[in-house]
Amino acid sequence: HVQLVESGGGSVQAGGSLRLSCPTSSSTFSSYCMGWFRQAPGKEREGVAVIARDGSTSYADSVKGRFTISEDNAKNAVRLQMNTLKPEDTALYYCAADGGICWGLLTILAAGSRGQGTQVTVS
Numbered sequence: 001h002v003q004l005v006e007s008g009g010g011s012v013q014a015g016g017s018l019r020l021s022c023p024t025s026s027s028t029f030s031s032y033c034m035g036w037f038r039q040a041p042g043k044e045r046e047g048v049a050v051i052a053r054d055g056s057t058s059y060a061d062s063v064k065g066r067f068t069i070s071e072d073n074a075k076n077a078v079r080l081q082m083n084t085l086k087p088e089d090t091a092l093y094y095c096a097a098d099g100g101i102c103w104g105l106l107t108i109l110a111a112g113s114r115g116q117g118t119q120v121t122v123s
Contacts, residue, residue, distance in 0.1 A: 002028050002113035004095045009118030012085055018120060020080040021072070022095030029076035033102030035069065036080050037109055038091035038120075047105030048093070049080060058104040063089075085122045092117040 008020040020036065028034075035050030049059050049069035057069050068081045078095065096111035 002032070002097050002099075004097060004113060004115035006093065006095045006115045006118040009093060009120045011121040011123065014086055014122055016085050016122070017081070017083045018085065019082065020093055020095075020118060020120075021075075021077050022079070022115060023072075023075050023077035024097065026076050028097055029071075029078075032097040032099050033107050033111075034078045034095070034097045035105070035108035035111075036078075036093055036095055037105075037114075038089075038093045039117075040091040043091075045109060046091075047109045050102065050105050050108045051078060052102035052104075060105060082120070085120075087122050089120060090122050091120060093120050 006022050033052055036048045038048050039045045051057050051069045066084045070079050094117045095115040096108045097113045098107050098111040
């Protein structure tokens with residue numbers, strides 16, 4: 001069973017920053033494809049960022065240059081640094097992990113495990 005618990009969401013003004021964190025077990029962290037997706041009310045789920053086991057990353061076009069996904073090896077956690085936030089970034093953000101081949105954002109959207117989500121509100 002893969003346990004994922006997001007933290008770091010909140011409310012900020014446009015142009016501000018937030019950092020999300022998703023700690024997990026060492027076995028999951030070392031072997032799973034991990035990333036973030038988001039869902040806003042009335043909108044489809046959107047893959048935001050993914051990091052593969054080899055450290056390669058992919059981002060949605062809507063967040064490129066503003067969001068950065070990274071690993072915290074000391075805490076077995078994946079982080080999402082979100083800068084220059086826009087109102088359209090408002091959504092429930094989920095951490096996701098999948099033990100299969102990492103095909104990028106599509107893998108995260110269909111991931112076998114996800115957290116409960118953390119709300120990000122940009123006004």
